[in-house]
Amino acid sequence: MTSDVLSIDPDDSVGIAARKLSERGVSAAPVIDAEGRLIGVISEGDLLQPFCREKQLQRAWWLRILAEGEAIPPALVDYIRLDKRRVRDLMTSPVVTVTEDTPLPVVADLLLRHRIKRVPVLRDSRVVGIVSRADLVRALARAPDAITEPI
Incomplete structure (x- = not known):
């Protein structure tokens, strides 16, 4: 993120x-x-x-x-x-938004399903970050099991 x-x-x-x-x-x-x-x-x-x-x-x-x-x-x-x-x-x-505790597989699914390249991360209705496709690819490259962890 x-x-x-x-x-x-x-x-x-x-x-x-x-x-x-x-x-x-x-x-x-x-x-x-x-x-x-x-x-x-x-x-x-x-x-x-x-x-x-x-x-x-x-x-x-x-x-x-x-x-x-x-x-x-x-x-x-x-x-x-x-x-x-x-x-x-x-x-x-x-x-389309997610929260900090949204599992990465759910984030990946949202990106693909909605054909978007990034999704804002909200905490208490405020933007605290953005997760992009590139962020997910980097997480996968670091540790394939990381995709099962929350952002």
Whole structure:
């Protein structure tokens, strides 16, 4: 388990969130509200969603509409606001979580079943760590029997 956890504010811009992830060398972080509660997770994949191929095709269509002088559709207005989106607009929620005493086989099962790469660890509803797939592989490499131990 990683216990030095970067957290992201739900009102951070996409740019700020991307910078924080990049500076820490992590691919995702829990989103924590002003009261310290976990409300979501923001990942590199979440941050890239607005720029996927489908959105790029929409952009080309909207540019043609503008060039032809037609009325601006609401979807274009949303696209123009794209860079003003906040973490809360893109984060994944609800979040799959575990506690410190969750057995590692259960953690592994959750990661695989939900097709996620990491899971926040909670104590009294507060994030105290994150367990990633890499953490489980390291535990397995150290001691194959460690996978039966709690985190």
